[in-house]
Amino acid sequence: MALPPSFKQAHKEDLEAIVQILVKIANRPAQQIKPHLDTMLEQLLEPEERPFYETATPQEWVSAFREWVESHRGLNLPPLSDEAISRESIYGERG
Template identity: 45%
Template sequence: MSQISQNNSNSHDRDLKKIVDALSKITSLSSETIKPHLNELLSRLSQEQSFKAAGHFFDTTTDDEWITAFHEWSESHREKKLPVLNEEAMSRESFYDEW
Protein backbone atom coordinates (compact mmCIF):
# COMPACT_ATOMS: atom_id res chain seq x y z
CA MET A 1 0.00 0.00 0.00
CA SER A 2 1.40 3.40 -0.95
CA GLN A 3 2.03 6.06 1.68
CA ILE A 4 -0.73 8.28 0.25
CA SER A 5 -3.21 5.40 0.20
CA GLN A 6 -2.28 4.46 3.76
CA ASN A 7 -2.70 8.08 4.93
CA ASN A 8 -6.15 8.25 3.30
CA SER A 9 -7.13 4.97 4.95
CA ASN A 10 -5.99 6.21 8.36
CA SER A 11 -7.84 9.47 7.83
CA HIS A 12 -11.03 7.61 6.85
CA ASP A 13 -10.69 5.31 9.85
CA ARG A 14 -10.47 8.33 12.15
CA ASP A 15 -13.46 9.98 10.42
CA LEU A 16 -15.51 6.81 10.68
CA LYS A 17 -14.68 6.46 14.37
CA LYS A 18 -15.89 10.03 14.93
CA ILE A 19 -19.11 9.26 13.06
CA VAL A 20 -19.69 6.05 15.02
CA ASP A 21 -18.99 7.89 18.29
CA ALA A 22 -21.41 10.69 17.36
CA LEU A 23 -24.14 8.23 16.35
CA SER A 24 -23.56 6.27 19.53
CA LYS A 25 -23.99 9.43 21.58
CA ILE A 26 -27.12 10.49 19.66
CA THR A 27 -28.83 7.08 19.71
CA SER A 28 -27.50 5.69 23.00
CA LEU A 29 -26.50 2.54 21.09
CA SER A 30 -23.15 0.81 21.31
CA SER A 31 -20.49 1.24 18.64
CA GLU A 32 -20.79 -2.46 17.84
CA THR A 33 -24.50 -2.01 17.13
CA ILE A 34 -23.94 1.03 14.90
CA LYS A 35 -20.97 -0.21 12.83
CA PRO A 36 -22.88 -2.79 10.72
CA HIS A 37 -25.54 -0.19 9.88
CA LEU A 38 -22.93 2.39 8.94
CA ASN A 39 -21.08 -0.18 6.82
CA GLU A 40 -24.34 -1.04 5.03
CA LEU A 41 -25.05 2.63 4.38
CA LEU A 42 -21.55 3.20 3.00
CA SER A 43 -21.91 0.13 0.80
CA ARG A 44 -25.24 1.34 -0.60
CA LEU A 45 -23.87 4.81 -1.24
CA SER A 46 -20.84 3.46 -3.09
CA GLN A 47 -23.06 1.16 -5.19
CA GLU A 48 -25.33 4.09 -6.02
CA GLN A 49 -22.27 6.06 -7.10
CA SER A 50 -21.18 3.13 -9.28
CA PHE A 51 -24.60 2.95 -10.91
CA LYS A 52 -24.53 6.66 -11.70
CA ALA A 53 -21.06 6.38 -13.18
CA ALA A 54 -22.15 3.43 -15.33
CA GLY A 55 -24.97 5.43 -16.91
CA HIS A 56 -28.72 5.04 -16.89
CA PHE A 57 -30.05 1.64 -17.94
CA PHE A 58 -32.17 3.11 -20.73
CA ASP A 59 -29.24 5.08 -22.10
CA THR A 60 -26.83 2.15 -22.18
CA THR A 61 -28.93 -0.75 -23.50
CA THR A 62 -30.01 -1.77 -26.96
CA ASP A 63 -33.67 -2.18 -27.83
CA ASP A 64 -33.34 -5.96 -27.64
CA GLU A 65 -31.70 -5.78 -24.17
CA TRP A 66 -34.45 -3.45 -22.97
CA ILE A 67 -37.17 -5.76 -24.30
CA THR A 68 -35.52 -8.78 -22.67
CA ALA A 69 -35.23 -6.96 -19.33
CA PHE A 70 -38.88 -5.88 -19.54
CA HIS A 71 -40.05 -9.44 -20.23
CA GLU A 72 -37.94 -10.75 -17.33
CA TRP A 73 -39.47 -8.12 -15.05
CA SER A 74 -43.02 -8.93 -16.13
CA GLU A 75 -42.43 -12.69 -15.79
CA SER A 76 -41.10 -12.15 -12.26
CA HIS A 77 -44.61 -11.08 -11.26
CA ARG A 78 -46.27 -14.33 -12.35
CA GLU A 79 -45.22 -16.14 -9.19
CA LYS A 80 -46.99 -13.51 -7.10
CA LYS A 81 -50.31 -14.76 -8.46
CA LEU A 82 -51.80 -11.29 -8.67
CA PRO A 83 -55.45 -11.07 -9.71
CA VAL A 84 -56.13 -10.12 -13.31
CA LEU A 85 -58.43 -7.16 -13.87
CA ASN A 86 -61.54 -7.82 -15.93
CA GLU A 87 -62.39 -5.90 -19.12
CA GLU A 88 -64.73 -3.51 -17.30
CA ALA A 89 -62.05 -2.57 -14.78
CA MET A 90 -59.62 -1.86 -17.62
CA SER A 91 -62.06 0.25 -19.66
CA ARG A 92 -61.49 3.96 -20.08
CA GLU A 93 -64.88 4.75 -18.54
CA SER A 94 -63.98 3.00 -15.29
CA PHE A 95 -60.91 5.23 -14.85
CA TYR A 96 -62.97 8.38 -14.47
CA ASP A 97 -65.86 9.21 -12.19
CA GLU A 98 -69.12 10.01 -13.88
CA TRP A 99 -70.04 13.64 -13.36
Template identity: 50%
Template structure:
Protein backbone atom coordinates in the same frame (compact mmCIF):
# COMPACT_ATOMS: atom_id res chain seq x y z
CA UNK B 1 -27.11 -3.67 -17.68
CA UNK B 2 -23.76 -2.02 -17.48
CA UNK B 3 -23.43 -0.31 -14.11
CA UNK B 4 -19.74 -0.85 -13.63
CA UNK B 5 -17.92 1.51 -11.32
CA UNK B 6 -14.21 1.86 -10.72
CA UNK B 7 -13.19 -0.38 -7.84
CA UNK B 8 -11.05 0.75 -4.95
CA UNK B 9 -9.65 -1.03 -1.90
CA UNK B 10 -11.48 -4.23 -0.81
CA UNK B 11 -13.65 -4.34 -3.97
CA UNK B 12 -15.61 -1.25 -2.98
CA UNK B 13 -16.59 1.47 -5.45
CA UNK B 14 -13.93 4.14 -5.88
CA UNK B 15 -16.26 6.86 -4.61
CA UNK B 16 -16.87 4.98 -1.34
CA UNK B 17 -13.13 4.45 -0.93
CA UNK B 18 -12.52 8.19 -1.43
CA UNK B 19 -15.23 9.09 1.09
CA UNK B 20 -13.67 6.78 3.68
CA UNK B 21 -10.23 8.27 3.09
CA UNK B 22 -11.27 11.93 3.15
CA UNK B 23 -13.81 11.67 5.98
CA UNK B 24 -12.10 9.25 8.36
CA UNK B 25 -12.59 11.42 11.43
CA UNK B 26 -16.25 12.13 10.65
CA UNK B 27 -16.97 8.43 10.12
CA UNK B 28 -15.27 7.58 13.42
CA UNK B 29 -17.37 10.23 15.12
CA UNK B 30 -20.59 8.90 13.56
CA UNK B 31 -19.71 5.32 14.57
CA UNK B 32 -18.97 6.52 18.11
CA UNK B 33 -22.28 8.41 18.35
CA UNK B 34 -24.28 5.49 16.96
CA UNK B 35 -22.57 3.16 19.43
CA UNK B 36 -23.48 5.48 22.29
CA UNK B 37 -27.10 5.82 21.16
CA UNK B 38 -27.60 2.08 20.72
CA UNK B 39 -25.43 0.83 23.60
CA UNK B 40 -23.42 -1.44 21.31
CA UNK B 41 -19.72 -1.40 20.47
CA UNK B 42 -18.27 0.64 17.62
CA UNK B 43 -17.12 -2.64 16.06
CA UNK B 44 -20.76 -3.73 15.89
CA UNK B 45 -21.88 -0.40 14.43
CA UNK B 46 -19.14 -0.15 11.79
CA UNK B 47 -20.44 -2.85 9.36
CA UNK B 48 -23.89 -1.25 9.41
CA UNK B 49 -22.41 2.18 8.75
CA UNK B 50 -20.31 0.78 5.90
CA UNK B 51 -23.37 -0.94 4.39
CA UNK B 52 -25.37 2.28 4.57
CA UNK B 53 -22.56 4.25 2.92
CA UNK B 54 -22.24 1.62 0.20
CA UNK B 55 -25.98 1.75 -0.50
CA UNK B 56 -25.91 5.56 -0.69
CA UNK B 57 -22.89 5.57 -2.98
CA UNK B 58 -24.38 2.91 -5.26
CA UNK B 59 -27.61 4.88 -5.62
CA UNK B 60 -25.56 7.89 -6.66
CA UNK B 61 -23.23 6.01 -9.03
CA UNK B 62 -25.55 3.53 -10.78
CA UNK B 63 -27.09 4.87 -13.95
CA UNK B 64 -30.58 3.88 -15.08
CA UNK B 65 -31.15 1.06 -17.53
CA UNK B 66 -32.18 3.33 -20.40
CA UNK B 67 -28.82 5.14 -20.22
CA UNK B 68 -26.61 2.07 -20.21
CA UNK B 69 -28.47 -0.73 -22.01
CA UNK B 70 -27.15 -2.14 -25.24
CA UNK B 71 -29.58 -2.88 -28.09
CA UNK B 72 -29.48 -6.58 -27.18
CA UNK B 73 -30.36 -5.75 -23.56
CA UNK B 74 -33.30 -3.63 -24.75
CA UNK B 75 -34.57 -6.52 -26.90
CA UNK B 76 -34.23 -8.97 -24.00
CA UNK B 77 -35.98 -6.59 -21.57
CA UNK B 78 -38.81 -5.94 -24.06
CA UNK B 79 -39.35 -9.65 -24.66
CA UNK B 80 -39.41 -10.30 -20.90
CA UNK B 81 -41.92 -7.48 -20.45
CA UNK B 82 -44.10 -8.74 -23.31
CA UNK B 83 -44.08 -12.32 -22.04
CA UNK B 84 -45.05 -11.16 -18.54
CA UNK B 85 -48.58 -10.28 -19.73
CA UNK B 86 -51.55 -12.62 -19.64
CA UNK B 87 -51.88 -14.82 -22.67
CA UNK B 88 -55.58 -15.63 -22.28
CA UNK B 89 -56.87 -12.13 -23.05
CA UNK B 90 -59.41 -12.29 -25.89
CA UNK B 91 -58.42 -10.56 -29.11
CA UNK B 92 -60.43 -7.69 -30.56
CA UNK B 93 -62.51 -8.50 -33.61
CA UNK B 94 -61.98 -6.76 -36.97
CA UNK B 95 -64.83 -4.29 -36.40
CA UNK B 96 -63.40 -3.15 -33.06
CA UNK B 97 -60.13 -2.11 -34.70
CA UNK B 98 -61.69 -0.75 -37.89
CA UNK B 99 -62.15 2.98 -38.47
CA UNK B 100 -65.91 2.58 -38.18
CA UNK B 101 -65.54 0.82 -34.86
CA UNK B 102 -63.13 3.38 -33.47
CA UNK B 103 -65.03 6.46 -34.68
CA UNK B 104 -68.50 5.04 -34.31
CA UNK B 105 -70.05 8.33 -33.18
CA UNK B 106 -68.76 10.13 -36.34
CA UNK B 107 -71.04 8.02 -38.55
CA UNK B 108 -74.16 9.31 -36.82
CA UNK B 109 -73.58 12.88 -38.05
Protein backbone atom coordinates in the same frame (compact mmCIF):
# COMPACT_ATOMS: atom_id res chain seq x y z
CA MET C 1 -20.07 -5.42 -1.76
CA ALA C 2 -18.04 -5.06 1.42
CA LEU C 3 -16.05 -1.97 2.17
CA PRO C 4 -12.47 -2.58 1.09
CA PRO C 5 -9.92 -2.65 3.92
CA SER C 6 -7.98 0.13 2.17
CA PHE C 7 -11.06 2.39 2.43
CA LYS C 8 -11.51 1.58 6.10
CA GLN C 9 -7.83 2.22 6.80
CA ALA C 10 -7.72 5.47 4.82
CA HIS C 11 -10.77 6.82 6.65
CA LYS C 12 -10.24 5.14 10.03
CA GLU C 13 -10.32 8.34 12.10
CA ASP C 14 -13.33 9.77 10.28
CA LEU C 15 -15.26 6.52 10.59
CA GLU C 16 -14.51 6.29 14.29
CA ALA C 17 -15.67 9.89 14.79
CA ILE C 18 -18.91 9.13 12.95
CA VAL C 19 -19.46 6.02 15.08
CA GLN C 20 -18.94 8.01 18.28
CA ILE C 21 -21.39 10.69 17.15
CA LEU C 22 -23.98 8.02 16.27
CA VAL C 23 -23.39 6.33 19.65
CA LYS C 24 -24.29 9.61 21.36
CA ILE C 25 -27.28 10.33 19.13
CA ALA C 26 -28.76 6.81 19.08
CA ASN C 27 -27.76 5.95 22.65
CA ARG C 28 -26.56 2.54 21.49
CA PRO C 29 -23.20 0.79 21.75
CA ALA C 30 -20.69 1.06 18.91
CA GLN C 31 -21.06 -2.67 18.18
CA GLN C 32 -24.66 -2.03 17.14
CA ILE C 33 -23.84 1.11 15.16
CA LYS C 34 -20.90 -0.17 13.06
CA PRO C 35 -22.83 -2.76 10.96
CA HIS C 36 -25.46 -0.16 10.06
CA LEU C 37 -22.81 2.41 9.17
CA ASP C 38 -20.97 -0.15 7.01
CA THR C 39 -24.18 -1.02 5.16
CA MET C 40 -25.01 2.63 4.59
CA LEU C 41 -21.51 3.39 3.31
CA GLU C 42 -21.61 0.40 0.95
CA GLN C 43 -24.85 1.69 -0.55
CA LEU C 44 -23.45 5.21 -0.90
CA LEU C 45 -20.17 4.09 -2.45
CA GLU C 46 -21.69 1.52 -4.81
CA PRO C 47 -21.94 2.96 -8.30
CA GLU C 48 -25.54 3.40 -9.35
CA GLU C 49 -26.61 1.29 -12.27
CA ARG C 50 -27.85 3.46 -15.10
CA PRO C 51 -31.24 2.57 -16.57
CA PHE C 52 -31.49 0.60 -19.80
CA TYR C 53 -32.88 3.52 -21.79
CA GLU C 54 -29.76 5.59 -21.02
CA THR C 55 -27.21 2.98 -22.03
CA ALA C 56 -28.82 0.76 -24.68
CA THR C 57 -27.64 0.79 -28.26
CA PRO C 58 -30.20 0.74 -31.09
CA GLN C 59 -29.52 -2.98 -31.57
CA GLU C 60 -30.12 -3.64 -27.85
CA TRP C 61 -33.44 -1.77 -28.11
CA VAL C 62 -34.47 -3.94 -31.06
CA SER C 63 -33.44 -7.10 -29.23
CA ALA C 64 -35.28 -6.10 -26.05
CA PHE C 65 -38.41 -5.22 -28.00
CA ARG C 66 -38.38 -8.56 -29.80
CA GLU C 67 -37.94 -10.40 -26.51
CA TRP C 68 -40.89 -8.47 -25.10
CA VAL C 69 -43.04 -9.36 -28.12
CA GLU C 70 -42.08 -13.02 -27.87
CA SER C 71 -42.91 -13.06 -24.16
CA HIS C 72 -46.53 -12.31 -25.10
CA ARG C 73 -46.91 -14.95 -27.80
CA GLY C 74 -47.59 -17.80 -25.37
CA LEU C 75 -50.57 -16.13 -23.73
CA ASN C 76 -53.06 -17.73 -26.17
CA LEU C 77 -55.30 -14.69 -26.27
CA PRO C 78 -57.90 -14.53 -29.03
CA PRO C 79 -57.24 -11.91 -31.70
CA LEU C 80 -59.46 -8.86 -31.79
CA SER C 81 -62.14 -8.83 -34.45
CA ASP C 82 -62.28 -6.20 -37.15
CA GLU C 83 -65.36 -4.81 -35.40
CA ALA C 84 -63.49 -4.48 -32.09
CA ILE C 85 -60.77 -2.36 -33.68
CA SER C 86 -62.94 -0.35 -36.05
CA ARG C 87 -62.91 3.43 -35.83
CA GLU C 88 -66.58 3.43 -34.84
CA SER C 89 -66.09 1.09 -31.91
CA ILE C 90 -63.06 3.04 -30.69
CA TYR C 91 -64.43 6.58 -31.03
CA GLY C 92 -68.14 5.91 -30.91
CA GLU C 93 -70.20 8.96 -31.80
CA ARG C 94 -67.14 11.21 -31.86
CA GLY C 95 -66.19 9.34 -35.07
